[in-house]
Amino acid sequence: MARLSINDIIRDVDVEPDTPLLWVIREQVGLTGTKYGCGIAQCGACTVHIDGVATRSCAIPVSSVTEQQKIVTIEGLSPDLTHPVQKAWLELDVPQCGYCQSGQIMAATALLSANPRPTEQQIRDEMTNICRCGTYNRIKAAIELASNTMAG
Amino acid sequence: MNTITVSRRGFLASGAAAAAGLTLGFHVPFAGDASAQSVTPEVNAWVVIKPDDTVVVRVARVEMGQGTLTGLAQLVAEELECDWDKVTWEYPTPGENVRRGRVWQNFGTAGSQGIRQSNEYVRKGGAAARMMLIKAAANEWKVPVGECTVAKGVITHAGTGRSTSYGKVAAAASSLTPPAADSITLKDPKTWTIAGRPLKRLDTAEKLNGRQVYSIDMKLPGMLNAALKVCPVFGGKIKSFDVTQIERMPGFKKAVRLGDTGVAVIADTWWRAKTALDALPIEWDEGPNANVQQADILAAQQEGLTAREAILGSKNGDVPAALGSARRTVEAVYAVPHQHHVTMEPMNATALWTAEKCEVWTATQNAEAALATAAEVSGLPIDKNEVYRLHLGGGFGRRSSSHDFVRYAVLIAKEMPGTPIKTIWSREEDMTHGWYHPATQCRLVAGFDDQDNLSALHMRISGQSILATLNPDRLQNGRDAATFQGLNPQGPESQLGYTVPNLLIEHAMRNPHVPAGFWRGVNNNQNAIYLECFLDELAHSSKQDPLEFRRKLMANHPKHRAVLDAVAEKVGWGTPAPAGVYRGIAQQMGFGSYVAACAEVSVSDAGILKIHRIVAATDCGHAVNPQQIAAQVEGSFVYGLTAALYGEITVANGRVEQENFDTYQMLRMDEMFDVETIIMPSGGFWGGVGEPTIFVAAPAVLNAIFAATGIRVRQVPLSKTSLKKA
Ligand code: FES
Ligand code: FES
Numbered sequence: 001m002a003r004l005s006i007n008d009i010i011r012d013v014d015v016e017p018d019t020p021l022l023w024v025i026r027e028q029v030g031l032t033g034t035k036y037g038c039g040i041a042q043c044g045a046c047t048v049h050i051d052g053v054a055t056r057s058c059a060i061p062v063s064s065v066t067e068q069q070k071i072v073t074i075e076g077l078s079p080d081l082t083h084p085v086q087k088a089w090l091e092l093d094v095p096q097c098g099y100c101q102s103g104q105i106m107a108a109t110a111l112l113s114a115n116p117r118p119t120e121q122q123i124r125d126e127m128t129n130i131c132r133c134g135t136y137n138r139i140k141a142a143i144e145l146a147s148n149t150m151a152g
Numbered sequence: 153m154n155t156i157t158v159s160r161r162g163f164l165a166s167g168a169a170a171a172a173g174l175t176l177g178f179h180v181p182f183a184g185d186a187s188a189q190s191v192t193p194e195v196n197a198w199v200v201i202k203p204d205d206t207v208v209v210r211v212a213r214v215e216m217g218q219g220t221l222t223g224l225a226q227l228v229a230e231e232l233e234c235d236w237d238k239v240t241w242e243y244p245t246p247g248e249n250v251r252r253g254r255v256w257q258n259f260g261t262a263g264s265q266g267i268r269q270s271n272e273y274v275r276k277g278g279a280a281a282r283m284m285l286i287k288a289a290a291n292e293w294k295v296p297v298g299e300c301t302v303a304k305g306v307i308t309h310a311g312t313g314r315s316t317s318y319g320k321v322a323a324a325a326s327s328l329t330p331p332a333a334d335s336i337t338l339k340d341p342k343t344w345t346i347a348g349r350p351l352k353r354l355d356t357a358e359k360l361n362g363r364q365v366y367s368i369d370m371k372l373p374g375m376l377n378a379a380l381k382v383c384p385v386f387g388g389k390i391k392s393f394d395v396t397q398i399e400r401m402p403g404f405k406k407a408v409r410l411g412d413t414g415v416a417v418i419a420d421t422w423w424r425a426k427t428a429l430d431a432l433p434i435e436w437d438e439g440p441n442a443n444v445q446q447a448d449i450l451a452a453q454q455e456g457l458t459a460r461e462a463i464l465g466s467k468n469g470d471v472p473a474a475l476g477s478a479r480r481t482v483e484a485v486y487a488v489p490h491q492h493h494v495t496m497e498p499m500n501a502t503a504l505w506t507a508e509k510c511e512v513w514t515a516t517q518n519a520e521a522a523l524a525t526a527a528e529v530s531g532l533p534i535d536k537n538e539v540y541r542l543h544l545g546g547g548f549g550r551r552s553s554s555h556d557f558v559r560y561a562v563l564i565a566k567e568m569p570g571t572p573i574k575t576i577w578s579r580e581e582d583m584t585h586g587w588y589h590p591a592t593q594c595r596l597v598a599g600f601d602d603q604d605n606l607s608a609l610h611m612r613i614s615g616q617s618i619l620a621t622l623n624p625d626r627l628q629n630g631r632d633a634a635t636f637q638g639l640n641p642q643g644p645e646s647q648l649g650y651t652v653p654n655l656l657i658e659h660a661m662r663n664p665h666v667p668a669g670f671w672r673g674v675n676n677n678q679n680a681i682y683l684e685c686f687l688d689e690l691a692h693s694s695k696q697d698p699l700e701f702r703r704k705l706m707a708n709h710p711k712h713r714a715v716l717d718a719v720a721e722k723v724g725w726g727t728p729a730p731a732g733v734y735r736g737i738a739q740q741m742g743f744g745s746y747v748a749a750c751a752e753v754s755v756s757d758a759g760i761l762k763i764h765r766i767v768a769a770t771d772c773g774h775a776v777n778p779q780q781i782a783a784q785v786e787g788s789f790v791y792g793l794t795a796a797l798y799g800e801i802t803v804a805n806g807r808v809e810q811e812n813f814d815t816y817q818m819l820r821m822d823e824m825f826d827v828e829t830i831i832m833p834s835g836g837f838w839g840g841v842g843e844p845t846i847f848v849a850a851p852a853v854l855n856a857i858f859a860a861t862g863i864r865v866r867q868v869p870l871s872k873t874s875l876k877k878a
Pocket of ligand 1: 039
């Protein structure tokens with residue numbers, strides 16, 4: 001059994017303690033916006049926020065997360081697409097297949113809350129998620145756009 | 153049970169299923185708009201218009217990121233003259249296509265063919281619907297059709313000042329006789345207002361909030377999950393497994409044998425299925441391939457480079473004679489290894505089997521082939537099978553080369569009749585059981601005459617044939633025509649862009665046990681590396697400018713030359729590059745399109761490569777959505793250069809050594825470069841977009857590396873060569 005706070009809802013899940021958080025989110029909780037890409041913390045498709053920090057959920061056991069820690073998944077970011085990062089993604093038509101994009105958006109939003117005005121080099125260094133479709137330039141431009149609109 | 157029936161008059165879902173959002177029928181496959189499963193009659197196979205004027209375009213090809221969904225909808229909407237802001241989409245199923253005599257024709261989405269092969273009939277579908285809608289209005293008003301006009305889905309009769317909308321006349325239009333094919337005139341692309349414009353994609357919003365349902369996200373009431381392992385050695389078999397060791401593990405339901413090749417564990421969740429599978433003791437019969445090493449594969453290729461016998465690709469003139477009389481010759485051997493598709497979404501499929509029906513939900517590039525596979529494995533007649541398409545987390549040819557994911561999912565589902573089971577491949581299983589980009593080498597010999605003109609070129613390709621793995625029936629007298637992509641003397645598909653007086657192109661087929669498949673760009677990729685890098689060598693060997701050297705051979709190939717000239721002009725070829733930056737150029741034609749690229753790179757003393765900027769040009773005949781073409785061009789550089797920089801699948805003891813991204817590296821944002829795209833559609837033909845740019849990515853960069861360092865990289869991936877200053 002584990003008790004988790006996901007998108008501001010407390011969830012009790014019946015699961016082995018060593019189950020990766022990713023699979024608890026996808027299977028027990030049923031939120032499938034968070035994706036499986038590698039299972040070894042390499043690709044970032046499974047990125048969620050834990051207390052605001054971008055975290056690769058495939059590589060942490062559910063037992064290491066406490067009820068006090070706030071987990072936010074892509075579904076909890078802004079379902080109606082009003083987050084400036086989502087708006088920038090929409091504006092620049094960033095996704096191709098889109099499979100990596102939940103993770104990219106969660107990484108980008110965490111980056112911008114820690115550093116609202118990142119330099120181009122900081123974006124390159126921080127955004128380490130894989131996009132097999134190769135949307136990197138649009139992701140970078142969208143982060144810059146979101147950063148500008150957030151600075152307002 | 154909730155089911156969906158698809159009728160001549162439209163897609164009918166049971167109201168309960170739609171309302172509850174349950175998906176034993178499905179709302180999911182019509183992810184563009186859940187309400188798309190309407191009872192509104194269709195105007196024709198391509199167009200449904202609802203009373204509120206929403207236009208539902210049926211899309212037969214599949215969206216996997218390449219934007220074909222939006223492009224095809226633009227083409228239909230263009231001829232339909234509807235309001236683009238009201239356009240949505242849905243996929244018909246392959247079962248319905250069978251029942252309706254293939255009214256949607258080909259579902260296959262590979263070979264960059266989505267738009268170029270179907271543009272004419274989908275545009276005619278849009279035009280026919282428009283004619284029927286106007287006719288319905290004219291009938292109602294009792295005025296001649298010719299006096300009615302339409303704009304943005306509003307039909308007007310100027311004489312009487314009346315107007316109506318498509319949504320209001322759609323029902324009447326649906327009962328009219330469709331116009332005769334020869335009465336349909338398509339618009340001149342010069343007058344397009346919806347097609348040809350950089351419109352936003354139709355499928356973006358749901359990719360930004362987690363709502364987009366990919367195949368791997370499929371959920372059905374009572375669904376179980378399966379993880380599988382197939383013999384790690386290709387061609388090996390399963391001997392036995394000891395289920396008693398895992399029976400008591402949490403969630404465990406069943407372990408099942410997959411024919412003679414593997415085993416799957418079914419559990420309540422996938423993670424529990426995988427955990428139990430990992431704990432399952434399995435004995436394999438690895439067979440003779442277990443002795444095959446990477447060196448054996450390479451040795452067979454090397455032997456083929458100079459073997460006496462080879463399959464003829466094409467020839468003109470007399471190469472042996474011309475080489476014999478050449479004033480000087482240049483020779484080189486290039487090599488390209490196996491590569492994996494690595495779709496971001498691993499292979500998966502959900503299947504539900506009963507003695508009466510087999511249903512599959514999956515991400516496929518060819519739903520008709522998926523249906524055929526389902527029928528073959530289910531043991532039920534084709535009309536008792538159905539495949540529902542879900543969004544693909546990448547395809548790249550993997551999801552068209554083989555439908556092994558459907559085969560295994562149905563095999564597994566058959567073990568528990570009436571229970572839907574989702575089978576997901578772990579990344580490791582996916583990477584070690586692929587259909588790999590074929591590995592080949594190429595020996596090139598060139599001869600120069602007394603005036604130092606290129607007089608002869610001999611290309612001997614040695615290595616794997618894709619068709620020999622996937623479709624041996626399509627070999628012609630043992631010849632795989634696809635091996636010569638980009639090198640063909642003529643044809644609209646993949647024509648060589650140079651004229652050489654004496655030319656001989658051959659293939660010594662050497663097939664290892666590693667299965668080959670269609671990998672985005674296919675054989676054009678390595679053929680462009682071989683030829684475009686070697687031409688660069690030849691230019692340097694004769695102290696000529698690589699651009700000018702090529703141009704002299706291209707007098708008969710103006711379209712190839714035009715894209716090359718376009719990148720040269722934009723990059724400023726012939727003018728100095730920024731300090732420390734060097735340029736390389738390449739061109740190739742394939743999948744009906746002409747592409748060229750110029751890369752600007754620098755290499756540090758320590759041998760660190762930096763790609764600064766790439767200028768690329770595409771002539772695809774007609775450009776349906778320029779911003780999506782630009783996206784494909786950018787993505788193609790990432791895909792092509794990931795392979796060129798890092799991509800290598802190797803074999804030890806008959807099995808693939810790379811299992812995940814830690815040993816199979818991807819290009820990431822820190823290495824990303826600027827891409828400037830020139831879209832220069834010259835009209836008169838339709839070329840593909842999803843793949844062609846990949847061909848020129850590697851040779852442009854490798855040629856720039858030579859310009860920067862003097863090091864000629866003849867083996868991909870680049871990570872095998874040190875660029876350190878001596
Ligand atoms: S799935 Fe977690 S990093 Fe790849
Ligand atoms: S959009 Fe397809 S992997 Fe990133």
